[in-house]
Amino acid sequence: MEQSGASLFERDLARLIVQTLKLKTDPAVIEPEAALFGEGLGLDSIDALELSLAISQTYGYQLKSSDPQIKTIFSSLRALAAAIEKNRTK
Amino acid sequence: MAWVAQFLGRPAARALLYPICVYYLLGSGSARRAIARFRERALGRPAGWGELFRHYHAFASTILDRVYFLRGQFDLFDIRFHGLDVLDRELAKGRGCVLLGAHLGSFEAVRAMGLLGRQLDIRILMDEQNAPLIRGLTQTLNPMMAGTVIQTGGIHALLQVKECLERGGIVGAMGDRVTPQDQAIACSFFGSEARFPTGPIRMAHVVQAPVVLFFGLYRGGNRYDVRLESFGGETCVPHDRRDIDLTQEVQRFAGRLEDVCRLAPDNWFNFYDVWDRSN
Numbered sequence: 450m451e452q453s454g455a456s457l458f459e460r461d462l463a464r465l466i467v468q469t470l471k472l473k474t475d476p477a478v479i480e481p482e483a484a485l486f487g488e489g490l491g492l493d494s495i496d497a498l499e500l501s502l503a504i505s506q507t508y509g510y511q512l513k514s515s516d517p518q519i520k521t522i523f524s525s526l527r528a529l530a531a532a533i534e535k536n537r538t539k
Numbered sequence: 540m541a542w543v544a545q546f547l548g549r550p551a552a553r554a555l556l557y558p559i560c561v562y563y564l565l566g567s568g569s570a571r572r573a574i575a576r577f578r579e580r581a582l583g584r585p586a587g588w589g590e591l592f593r594h595y596h597a598f599a600s601t602i603l604d605r606v607y608f609l610r611g612q613f614d615l616f617d618i619r620f621h622g623l624d625v626l627d628r629e630l631a632k633g634r635g636c637v638l639l640g641a642h643l644g645s646f647e648a649v650r651a652m653g654l655l656g657r658q659l660d661i662r663i664l665m666d667e668q669n670a671p672l673i674r675g676l677t678q679t680l681n682p683m684m685a686g687t688v689i690q691t692g693g694i695h696a697l698l699q700v701k702e703c704l705e706r707g708g709i710v711g712a713m714g715d716r717v718t719p720q721d722q723a724i725a726c727s728f729f730g731s732e733a734r735f736p737t738g739p740i741r742m743a744h745v746v747q748a749p750v751v752l753f754f755g756l757y758r759g760g761n762r763y764d765v766r767l768e769s770f771g772g773e774t775c776v777p778h779d780r781r782d783i784d785l786t787q788e789v790q791r792f793a794g795r796l797e798d799v800c801r802l803a804p805d806n807w808f809n810f811y812d813v814w815d816r817s818n
Contacts, residue, residue: 493722495738497694498701499745514698523694 455481459530466526469503470496481527489525497523504529509538541676544606549615549761552603560595564588570810577813580729581804597805601645601757605673608647609680615761618651622767626709629749629769635704637743638753639770641715641796644806648755648763649711650684660708664700664739666691666718692720697742704748711753712739714792715809724786726793729800733813735789744785752795756803768795 455463463476466485474490483489486497501512510533512519522532544552564571574594578586586594607615629636640646652659665688667674677685689699689710700710715735717723722741723734743750752768770792800807 493720494692494694494697495741495745498697498742501694501698501701502745512694512698514695514702519695519698520693 455479455526456530458534459526462530462533463526465503465507466490466500469500479526481530482525485523485525485529504533507539508533508536510536541606541680544603545610549603549607553600556596556599556603560592560599563599564592564595567810569812573810573812574807577807577809578804580731580814581800581807594805594807597757597759598808598810600759601647601808604645604757605647606676606680608645608650609677609684611650611653611681613651616651616763617761618648618763618765620652620655620765620767622769623655625769626751626767629751630707630709632749633707634746634748635707636709637704637739637748637750638709638711638767639714639739639743639750639792640711640753640755641713642808643715643754643796643800644756644803644808645763646711646713646753646755648765649753651755651763651765660703660706661711662687662689662699662703662708663711664689664691664696665713668692700742701746704746710748712742714739714789715796715813724789726790728793728813729797731814733793734816735793737785737789740785740788740792752792754799756799756806758803766799770795 459481460476463479466472466479467474467476470492472490479490486492486494492500505511512522516522518532522528543555547555571591574591575586578590578594604616607613626636626638638649640649646663649661649663652661665673667677667688667690674685674688677688689696689703703710717734717736721736721738723736725732726735728735740750750770752766752770754764754766754768756764756766758764770788
């Protein structure tokens with residue numbers, strides 16, 4: 450099943466999420482606007498921490514607790530992808 | 540209580556703990572039954588009223604002493620440290636350290652480690668939303684220390700944990716209490732299954748920080764024994780074995796906690812039935 454309206458980068462990121470967290474989900478079915486945590490994919494904050502380390506390694510974007518937008522950034526695949534694209538250094 | 544503690548001084552404030560403990564002992568049915576059940580399991584015999592009173596009194600004492608700890612008045616106490624070399628060894632690895640503790644005795648005794656002439660950057664991961672009294676107390680008594688508490692929940696808290704560990708700091712976390720949003724594993728605890736959270740150990744794995752066990756045992760009077768213990772093993776675990784190892788590790792923590800509970804049963808401060816699955 451292919452999700453509708455996901456950009457190429459969002460698909461890359463979905464793959465990174467599935468790989469990093471060893472999810473059984475097919476990355477292609479992650480809806481870009483759906484919640485990543487809690488209800489959505491059922492991820493918790495420690496998964497988010499693990500993901501933030503992978504993002505730093507892969508894209509050179511270090512997520513910081515001092516970022517006032519931090520909750521919004523992790524709200525959906527789309528929000529996370531947008532933040533990475535804006536801040537990535539590799 | 541903070542006011543009383545400060546202006547009357549510790550001896551007078553301690554005298555007030557007697558009527559307070561009697562009041563709570565008589566008034567708190569389910570908490571009292573939970574403690575009675577714990578004591579019966581830990582000691583293998585039914586708990587009498589005298590013992591229950593001692594248990595409540597130990598708890599009240601640590602709450603009162605928290606006021607003095609937060610104000611840095613450690614000279615009032617005889618605090619003995621055991622196993623500091625374990626902490627030093629882990630900190631030398633340069634990845635910070637997760638101090639894994641429990642609601643056993645006083646976690647706040649961790650503050651006394653500043654006494655030892657070490658410049659330690661200590662944060663405590665705590666669910667303050669569910670402890671507004673403690674939060675208010677911390678803010679009133681020592682606003683600077685209030686900043687060293689990381690409120691649990693969410694990526695914001697965990698990034699703070701990661702940043703503290705990366706600076707080589709210490710993060711204290713409780714390994715014995717499960718909230719509804721926590722992942723938990725059933726472990727053998729005094730012969731029956733009780734649920735323990737996987738979060739603190741998982742968190743340490745993710746950031747590859749060493750884990751040291753921490754118990755600040757209250758020994759009556761003004762005496763505290765701070766025990767630091769190696770948790771053993773390398774924290775760097777291959778990913779695909781992650782779940783299996785977590786079960787073993789959380790069980791290992793529950794086992795150590797059981798041993799230390801036997802040394803100081805009066806220090807068990809979970810006032811609910813940890814073996815009751817509906818909790």
